[in-house]
Amino acid sequence: MTAPWDDWNHILKLDPDKELPEGVTYGDLCATGTDAIEVGGTMGMTEENMTAVIEACAEHDVPLYQEPSNPSVVVDNAALEGYLIPTVFNAGSPFWITGAHKEWVRLEGSLEWDRTYMEAYIVMNPEADVATLTEADCDLAADDVASYATIAEKMFGQEIVYVEYSGTYGDPEIVEAAAGALDESTLFYGGGIHDYNSAYTMAEHADVIVVGNLAHDEGVSAVRDTVEAANDA
Ligand SMILES: CC(C)=CCC/C(C)=C/CC/C(C)=C/CC/C(C)=C/COP(=O)(O)OP(=O)(O)O
Ligand SMILES: O=P(O)(O)OC[C@@H](O)CO
Ligand SMILES: [Mg+2]
Numbered sequence: 001m002t003a004p005w006d007d008w009n010h011i012l013k014l015d016p017d018k019e020l021p022e023g024v025t026y027g028d029l030c031a032t033g034t035d036a037i038e039v040g041g042t043m044g045m046t047e048e049n050m051t052a053v054i055e056a057c058a059e060h061d062v063p064l065y066q067e068p069s070n071p072s073v074v075v076d077n078a079a080l081e082g083y084l085i086p087t088v089f090n091a092g093s094p095f096w097i098t099g100a101h102k103e104w105v106r107l108e109g110s111l112e113w114d115r116t117y118m119e120a121y122i123v124m125n126p127e128a129d130v131a132t133l134t135e136a137d138c139d140l141a142a143d144d145v146a147s148y149a150t151i152a153e154k155m156f157g158q159e160i161v162y163v164e165y166s167g168t169y170g171d172p173e174i175v176e177a178a179a180g181a182l183d184e185s186t187l188f189y190g191g192g193i194h195d196y197n198s199a200y201t202m203a204e205h206a207d208v209i210v211v212g213n214l215a216h217d218e219g220v221s222a223v224r225d226t227v228e229a230a231n232d233a
Contacts, residue, residue, distance in 0.1 A: 008035035009230035013212040016053045017044030021219040030060035033227040040067030042129040071104035082115035092135025120158035128166040142177035149181040165191025175205040199226035203233035
């Protein structure tokens, strides 16, 4: 079975609650060579700001995915290739593992299963909004992370495992341990990637690197450097 992310190296994650640097457009960011755009963030998400970013990226030739942080912000938009739905394996409450998902299905009745995909998150930065919201246990050693990756793949059938350091650069040895634990599943890494070298180091271990804040803080050429590193690694 082939999956959309099989040949991705780089994802650009755009946060609808954040501005772009002066003079930078969504079109410029879509043209950086990134393999896919994920629209999402933890705080400040609304249907309106999600839709605005989706529409701004819609006319550009890059696969577009929504990554909703809760069921109430999921938008139905023809420009979307699909939905990447988080589940947080190290969350403090089952709501962020299965509860939000159950509510989504209960409210919707049925979903577009053929374009709904899961991401098994392991949240590692205790300072990140996603960690506080989900009360994640971030006090994890490399063998803990590797074991979460193993159960995600082998016990829960997750096709994507996502080591998430949102806002800070992670420990490459931990990412390496997660990579070593996976046979089939695709490893996403995100957090603190800010230049060619930081991107290259993580892309040596992860299948796909995710770049977020850099787009909002620095802009196009910095993002392009990370795409180049992801493709080189
Ligand atoms: C069932 C549905 C439709 C949704 C549930 C989705 C779940 C379980 C979400 C929990 C994890 C979460 C909030 C994911 C959002 C994506 C993410 C990790 C964004 C990064 O957020 P940060 O960078 O920490 O936050 P800010 O950018 O808002 O500061
Ligand atoms: O914003 P940064 O730190 O690049 O993190 C990217 C992404 O993993 C956030 O969900
Ligand atoms: Mg963020």
